[in-house]
Amino acid sequence: MPSKDMVAASSKPLLLSILAEGESYGYQIIQRVRELSGGEIEWNDGMLYPVLHRLERDGFVESEWKEAESGRQRKYYFLSASGREALQAERRQWLTVHNTLSKLWNIKPVSI
Amino acid sequence: MEYKARFDLNAAMENWRSELAAEPNLTPEVRRELETHLSDLLAEFQRRGLNEEESFWLARRRVGHPQALGQEFLQANPTAVWRERVRWMAIAVLFVFLWSLTTNLLTRSVLSAIESRMGLQQRELSGSMPAQLASVLVRIVPLFALAFVLLRTDARSLGKLALVFQKRSRFVMGALGWLAIAESFNMRSGYNMRFSDITLGLASWPLALIGLIAWLMGPTPPGQSVRSESESAGPGLWPLAVIFVLAEFVGAIALWMGGVILFDIHYSAGLWPRMFFALQMPIIALAFVKTGAVTAEKFQRLRPLVLIWNLVLGALLTTPEIVSQLIMAAILQGFYELALLLARHWQRQSNGPVNVKL
Numbered sequence: 044m045p046s047k048d049m050v051a052a053s054s055k056p057l058l059l060s061i062l063a064e065g066e067s068y069g070y071q072i073i074q075r076v077r078e079l080s081g082g083e084i085e086w087n088d089g090m091l092y093p094v095l096h097r098l099e100r101d102g103f104v105e106s107e108w109k110e111a112e113s114g115r116q117r118k119y120y121f122l123s124a125s126g127r128e129a130l131q132a133e134r135r136q137w138l139t140v141h142n143t144l145s146k147l148w149n150i151k152p153v154s155i
Numbered sequence: 156m157e158y159k160a161r162f163d164l165n166a167a168m169e170n171w172r173s174e175l176a177a178e179p180n181l182t183p184e185v186r187r188e189l190e191t192h193l194s195d196l197l198a199e200f201q202r203r204g205l206n207e208e209e210s211f212w213l214a215r216r217r218v219g220h221p222q223a224l225g226q227e228f229l230q231a232n233p234t235a236v237w238r239e240r241v242r243w244m245a246i247a248v249l250f251v252f253l254w255s256l257t258t259n260l261l262t263r264s265v266l267s268a269i270e271s272r273m274g275l276q277q278r279e280l281s282g283s284m285p286a287q288l289a290s291v292l293v294r295i296v297p298l299f300a301l302a303f304v305l306l307r308t309d310a311r312s313l314g315k316l317a318l319v320f321q322k323r324s325r326f327v328m329g330a331l332g333w334l335a336i337a338e339s340f341n342m343r344s345g346y347n348m349r350f351s352d353i354t355l356g357l358a359s360w361p362l363a364l365i366g367l368i369a370w371l372m373g374p375t376p377p378g379q380s381v382r383s384e385s386e387s388a389g390p391g392l393w394p395l396a397v398i399f400v401l402a403e404f405v406g407a408i409a410l411w412m413g414g415v416i417l418f419d420i421h422y423s424a425g426l427w428p429r430m431f432f433a434l435q436m437p438i439i440a441l442a443f444v445k446t447g448a449v450t451a452e453k454f455q456r457l458r459p460l461v462l463i464w465n466l467v468l469g470a471l472l473t474t475p476e477i478v479s480q481l482i483m484a485a486i487l488q489g490f491y492e493l494a495l496l497l498a499r500h501w502q503r504q505s506n507g508p509v510n511v512k513l
Contacts, residue, residue, distance in 0.1 A: 068191070069188065069191075069192050070191070070192050070195040070196070087217075087219060088192060088196070088217045088218050088219065089189065089192075089217075089218040089219030089223075089224045089227075090219060090224075090227055092185065092188060092189065092192075092224075092227075092228070093224075093227035093228050093230065093231035094231065096185070096228065096231045097231040100231070115191060115194065116191065117191050118184075118187075118188045118191070
């Protein structure tokens with residue numbers, strides 16, 4: 044299981060990438076992270092929202108209250124244009140680290 | 156037989172809501188969002204076969220402790236949190252102002268009724284020292300008693316209102332301290348009922364105005380707020396109250412030394428209300444910078460304007476004699492500079508490194 048620091052550092056690229064798939068709300072995002080990581084990355088539910096709000100404040104995501112299919116009101120988040128740019132920057136950074144480690148561990152690097 | 160009390164989901168939810176509402180760092184919108192999350196968790200756990208009670212406690216745990224959440228939200232968006240705080244400060248100040256006005260009218264009408272009944276001259280009784288003291292006590296004591304009771308009592312015994320109020324009481328306490336200071340100055344400067352109203356009125360409008368602006372501004376527009384990250388939820392209004400008290404005292408001492416001692420100028424009571432705006436510069440700067448309404452840089456750009464204003468004010472407030480006019484202007488400018496320094500400090504403090512916890 045990744046350490047707390049790793050989880051914290053990867054929260055921004057993870058959130059931006061998940062929202063790049065389409066708009067989503069807090070609960071769904073946490074489910075998605077759990078599903079993608081095979082339960083290895085466990086986010087503290089309540090703490091997700093401050094991170095989302097910070098991304099919103101920085102202009103990377105926008106939000107809107109909408110009615111879900113179940114009839115419940117939920118706050119949906121979606122990526123803004125600058126959020127897409129931020130995601131590209133994050134991607135480059137993570138892949139750079141990834142490729143550096145890959146060479147040392149003899150894993151095939153990915154093209155950035 | 157079933158002895159255990161039945162678990163009431165609605166009551167439990169209601170209780171949880173009021174716990175969230177008691178946390179001043181959680182805005183109503185955030186609380187609504189957290190509630191939708193809790194409901195989703197509840198539904199999921201029940202689908203998995205847990206009963207209502209187990210589902211609720213598990214979901215509650217997963218969402219997190221309200222206080223810890225409050226801390227996180229303060230770090231994520233301090234400007235939104237500060238808007239909420241300033242709003243409460245403004246509410247407290249206005250409340251105190253209205254309270255003071257009401258009690259003042261009551262004591263005054265009672266005293267003048269006694270004066271006319273006993274055939275005394277106007278203000279013969281109400282102007283006397285014991286009557287002044289009594290009227291100050293009538294104003295302050297019930298307020299402090301109320302705050303004390305609300306701070307000390309078990310929140311549950313007073314219901315939801317107290318729970319909400321308890322967390323905000325430091326804001327209210329700050330306002331009370333401020334009132335006490337204002338009153339004590341009034342006592343010293345030849346107590347005059349009407350003057351004290353003017354003082355309080357003038358002193359409360361800047362905060363009320365800020366509260367109104369904060370209210371109108373609503374949630375922070377994305378990417379437009381002051382960048383501010385690391386800051387502890389910490390002391391709330393206390394630094395404000397301390398600054399305010401310091402400003403009052405420094406202002407009083409400076410005026411007294413500069414005027415009475417050096418130049419033998421005796422300031423009229425009417426001077427104080429006019430001084431209040433300048434003395435409140437630091438508090439206004441704090442409210443504006445923290446709520447993201449104005450940056451320290453914009454505040455600095457006002458300097459030439461403030462200088463001219465202070466020179467004019469200095470001339471208006473003192474006798475037509477250049478030295479004391481300049482001294483007064485210098486004191487006023489000093490308050491502006493102090494406010495600017497503090498504004499820069501607060502903004503810098505808000506630009507520290509990000510510490511994400513998940």
